[in-house]
Amino acid sequence: MSQQRQGNASGNAGAVPAFPDLPEATIARLPEYLRALHNLAENGSDTISSEGLAAAAGVNSAKLRKDLSHLGSYGTRGVGYDVALLVDQIEYILGLDQRRAVALVGVGNLGHALAGYDGFASRGFRIAALFDADPALVGETINGLIVRHIDELARAAVEEGIAIGVIATPAGAAQGVADELVAAGVTSILNFAPCVLSVPAGVDVRKVDLAIELQILSFHEHRKASLTALPGGRGAATVGGANQEAVGS
Amino acid sequence: MSQQRQGNASGNAGAVPAFPDLPEATIARLPEYLRALHNLAENGSDTISSEGLAAAAGVNSAKLRKDLSHLGSYGTRGVGYDVALLVDQIEYILGLDQRRAVALVGVGNLGHALAGYDGFASRGFRIAALFDADPALVGETINGLIVRHIDELARAAVEEGIAIGVIATPAGAAQGVADELVAAGVTSILNFAPCVLSVPAGVDVRKVDLAIELQILSFHEHRKASLTALPGGRGAATVGGANQEAVGS
């Protein structure tokens, strides 16, 4: 263990410390740990055991320890992890120390809510610009930001240093918007439109489809119902574990 | 292959056909296939090859074939899959043939948008009731539905036959709402609040945290940036594949 990070040998002043390559599954859980740690810090905890943090994040402790060990972690045996230090570590790894600017395209029903969602601001992001193709929406002010026409995307992206784009348009418009985002230099896209996006290599896309989540739940409902209906089936109340399946590939 | 399903031996008239237990990963992809199939059906396609459907759903064809084979699927070698038949199959498995009633708790910023999101209605769900704890919001009409006070949840849940609940409250209120949902007989919960819910066995919880998705993208931005900054690092444009990572455990 004890990866680089923290005063690395080469006289290089901080920054760019030969990036550790973490398993994707671990990366997807880091934000969850971070949230739990922030809660703990607010409650005045200085240190936390893997058991305690795991409970707060909804995972088992072995998984948590292995995850943290991947980033050359700083725990003390017999004591636990230093909350403040761990927060800094994870925020650094996730690149949250720099407040990233996000462009949101599509301020219809869902986009409007996202523009006003304070969970972004409170967790390291700044919605820097809003766009829409509908002239009726352009000019409207949401949360102190003016909705601009999508044609201004390229210019605004450069001005604001935007690297992440959020697509909240109807499915039909999403691919076009994605192309424009990529052309404007955006290299990460969060897609709420129910469709597959095609983007060049080097651009990351994550998709969130609200209906799909419900459909997965519907499957489990269907399964549970068919089990209880079964002649010898044991009751639903005791079937299956209460697994808190989190989203994230 | 050739699982049960479709005229099973026992004289059982349809319904409850000894539920096949599919891998979770497969279940999470079925809704994606379903969406692609609906698109194809609208375009007038009668049959589709695994290659074609895989492209439309953004996965590789081997994976798609294996997924479909798990549900004792109906493809014809040399031809492909019957679109209409496959739609029926998947909708049956997902339990979408019955239009499921959903209760939405919390009609603040995000909840308001979810209440108006037509993607739910168009994909097999009916938002049957809206709830909030804030008296200022109770009584408001959204999309033809009146917001009720949360105390009415139990009664409404029974009346409407609600089995799925959506939590769109602040994190602090989420656990309490979850408890009330469970008490009202809800056995599946979609949680948008950034916190871990604790529920009894037999209740399924899926979590969607919008900020987490951004944080994962932020990590990749950070990684890409540190690679390009590296002395011998190859440019960002060719680093990493354009992997369309979908959400879902």
Add this chain to the structure above:
DNA sequence: CGCGATTTGTGCACGCCTTCACAAGCGCCT
């Protein structure tokens, strides 16, 4: 009717992730 082209369904191997179990390390108490 037979043959070739095409596409499904799947056996198999590989790699990732999870989980267990335990040695190593640290602090505290005597």
Add this chain to the structure above:
DNA sequence: AGGCGCTTGTGAAGGCGTGCACAAATCGCG
């Protein structure tokens, strides 16, 4: 100073999911 209890970090095993590559099956055409 020494020992004891607690907690981390990790080696190893097992399970799950992915992707390849091919045999089996079906259609269309001559």
